[in-house]
Amino acid sequence: MTASSPHTSLPAGAPASASTAGVERAALVAAFDAQMQPERFKDYGPNGLQVEGTSCVRKMVSGVTASRALIDAAIDAGADTIFVHHGLFWRGQDGRVTGWMKERLKRLLAHDINLLAYHLPLDAHPSLGNNAQLGQRLGLVADGRFGEQDLGFIGAPADPAASALVSLEALANHVQQVLGRPVVQVGLTVGPIKRVAWCTGGAQGYFEAAIAAGAQAFITGEISEPQAHLARECGVAFLACGHHATERYGAPAMAAHVAAQLGVTHQFIDIDNPA
Known part of the structure; x- marks a missing residue:
């Protein structure tokens, strides 16, 4: 635009x-x-x-x-x-x-x-909804759900060897390129990323459920003050990518x-x- x-x-x-x-x-x-x-x-x-x-x-x-x-x-x-x-x-x-x-x-x-x-x-729609469509664009394949009303998606890169997704830095750059806007990244994760959770829009409250589900990185639209501390303390990266950008x-x-x-x-x- x-x-x-x-x-x-x-x-x-x-x-x-x-x-x-x-x-x-x-x-x-x-x-x-x-x-x-x-x-x-x-x-x-x-x-x-x-x-x-x-x-x-x-x-x-x-x-x-x-x-x-x-x-x-x-x-x-x-x-x-x-x-x-x-x-x-x-x-x-x-x-x-x-x-x-x-x-x-x-x-x-x-x-x-x-x-x-x-x-x-x-x-929540499994193929045409916001989460499903965002996952498709980011090259993520969901194999599970988490959070209240099972709104959150969790899965892995479609191609586990894809260089665009194997490290946190690469994942953040990839998301930023796909969505066309800056990404706020908080926290670190160790080793290659094999499990990514995502929930579009204002789903920062789903972060703890994503951690419990085994995510190494969590992608959503917004971040609030508590999630920054959780990301640093739990070793799970939080990527805030824009409410509108993730839901379009x-x-x-x-x-x-x-x-x-x-x-x-x-x-x-x-x-x-x-x-």
Whole structure:
């Protein structure tokens, strides 16, 4: 992404020649629910349809967060549906429709746009979710799960002899290159890295579970003060790689899959976020 560009728009999923007849909104929601089974998760907000728009879906935009910038970009792209990981509504938030919430909702309602959001179910999906997609890009193969609701992935490099992953320094450089942003690295690990744990986004609280699962290095989006001490004291490296950077792969993968299944046009729009 260039410094002058407000967002990066990447085509994905069904080609532009996909059917323009559209599908029923209920069928789209049912297809996402079937993939992610949101009823299985105890989450921080509602999964599924958060804002109701048109009943006929023809073009869907996916993104990481339902920000005003993403909503505006979706409007410009002619979308009638937005699919995101981070929706508008969270447990414990102020329920008043004022300020930034009013501005986001005003745009969605004025343009009759559906907003669908899936949080933990998208993280956990075994092939199309955030963790699975991040692992694929980093060359990691999961062979186990850990942490609350089994959200964390643990495994090994797909090619154990790959020089990009055999040492901590090489792993950190590899992650930084793949994600295109600096990595905060705390702690050291001895010898070649054979076991890596990862959980995208704000999963710093999963670090102790990753250590208990046998990880030599843990990859996530954010780090808090306690994890720095744990990394130094336990001999397990902690790599904080950016909340947004680690979670920008699940939404387009899932949306592209469902869009192709139903014959809906899909476009991924990445709104840059340094966090």
